[in-house]
Amino acid sequence: MARSEGDTWDLASSVGATATSVAASRALASRGPNPPIHDPYAAALVRAVGTDYFVRVAEGAVDFDEDPLFDGDTMRAQIVVRTRYFDDFFAEATAAGIRQAVILASGLDTRAYRMDWPADTVVFEIDQPAVIEFKTRVLGDLGAEPAADRRAVAVDLREDWPAVLTAAGFDPDAPTAWIAEGLLIYLPPDAQDRLLDHITALSAPGSRLATEHMDSRAFTGDWARKLTERGQRHGSSVDLTKLFYSGERNSARDYLAERGWQISIRTTAQAYTAQGYEAPKDELLAMIGDSGYLSAELSARPT
Numbered sequence: 001m002a003r004s005e006g007d008t009w010d011l012a013s014s015v016g017a018t019a020t021s022v023a024a025s026r027a028l029a030s031r032g033p034n035p036p037i038h039d040p041y042a043a044a045l046v047r048a049v050g051t052d053y054f055v056r057v058a059e060g061a062v063d064f065d066e067d068p069l070f071d072g073d074t075m076r077a078q079i080v081v082r083t084r085y086f087d088d089f090f091a092e093a094t095a096a097g098i099r100q101a102v103i104l105a106s107g108l109d110t111r112a113y114r115m116d117w118p119a120d121t122v123v124f125e126i127d128q129p130a131v132i133e134f135k136t137r138v139l140g141d142l143g144a145e146p147a148a149d150r151r152a153v154a155v156d157l158r159e160d161w162p163a164v165l166t167a168a169g170f171d172p173d174a175p176t177a178w179i180a181e182g183l184l185i186y187l188p189p190d191a192q193d194r195l196l197d198h199i200t201a202l203s204a205p206g207s208r209l210a211t212e213h214m215d216s217r218a219f220t221g222d223w224a225r226k227l228t229e230r231g232q233r234h235g236s237s238v239d240l241t242k243l244f245y246s247g248e249r250n251s252a253r254d255y256l257a258e259r260g261w262q263i264s265i266r267t268t269a270q271a272y273t274a275q276g277y278e279a280p281k282d283e284l285l286a287m288i289g290d291s292g293y294l295s296a297e298l299s300a301r302p303t
């Protein structure tokens with residue numbers, strides 16, 4: 001179904017299924033001896049959602065190797081690079097003394113449980129109610145213990161989420177490390193701007209933010225269509241062309257820079273090589289342009 005204002009989902013439907021898809025990739029990359037990432041809960045979370053295709057991906061039972069666009073090695077590299085980028089971001093932020101973290105659109109992200117957080121760190125996770133409740137319940141049933149003071153915040157990011165976050169104990173005077181991993185493309189352009197405005201307003205000096213960098217040349221229907229066809233070749237029923245808001249939007253890089261953030265961009269090719277992987281195939285790179293990852297720091301509140 002196409003997107004609409006105020007639409008909702010669980011982890012098996014609409015945008016929620018994309019969270020299960022990413023968790024299935026993390027489960028796949030966590031398999032075997034000496035895996036390049038280790039998400040000990042991803043496979044169990046994917047099994048609990050129960051979507052057959054994602055369970056098979058998580059179990060390594062789908063053969064992506066011959067895929068002409070995005071083969072198995074590229075897929076594993078992609079999730080490793082992405083996971084480490086945001087893991088490293090949080091590790092560096094806490095090493096610099098930040099003790100408040102916010103995971104926007106947390107989906108089936110288990111960082112609050114699996115990362116080494118300094119003892120006094122508070123980690124807020126924000127996502128839609130059905131997503132937050134599901135993950136909290138399944139991890140509780142598994143006996144998983146948060147490794148930080150985890151606060152689950154069930155709210156839609158197109159609504160007045162700062163009020164709900166503040167009610168959960170967020171301190172706007174403490175520097176914060178924010179991540180928005182796999183989120184912006186699922187927000188309408190004006191909701192992206194509002195999100196970045198809210199983050200800026202809630203960020204004390206010294207705050208940091210990491211998210212994807214999206215090259216505007218990549219915002220064509222083609223990108224979503226090619227990725228959708230690639231998933232469907234292997235049995236996925238997710239249709240990204242119906243889930244992305246792929247029209248024109250402000251670039252997060254420019255928008256944040258105008259509001260006083262210092263920006264650092266790592267393109268996908270740079271991110272792959274930084275982690276010791278070969279850059280993806282030219283066809284894939286041509287599709288995503290210079291998209292990659294963005295991190296930013298705010299040294300003073302904008303006046």
Ligand SMILES: C[S@@+](CC[C@H](N)C(=O)[O-])C[C@H]1O[C@@H](n2cnc3c(N)ncnc32)[C@H](O)[C@@H]1O
Pocket residue numbers: 015016018019022023104105106107108109126127128131155156157158180181182183186187
């Ligand atoms: C691709 S998944 C990414 C999940 C997680 N960040 C990760 O990388 O594993 C997209 C996530 O964005 C969340 N999301 C998208 N739009 C949202 C909104 N308006 N409000 C709250 N959550 C939203 C979805 O529920 C889903 O969990």
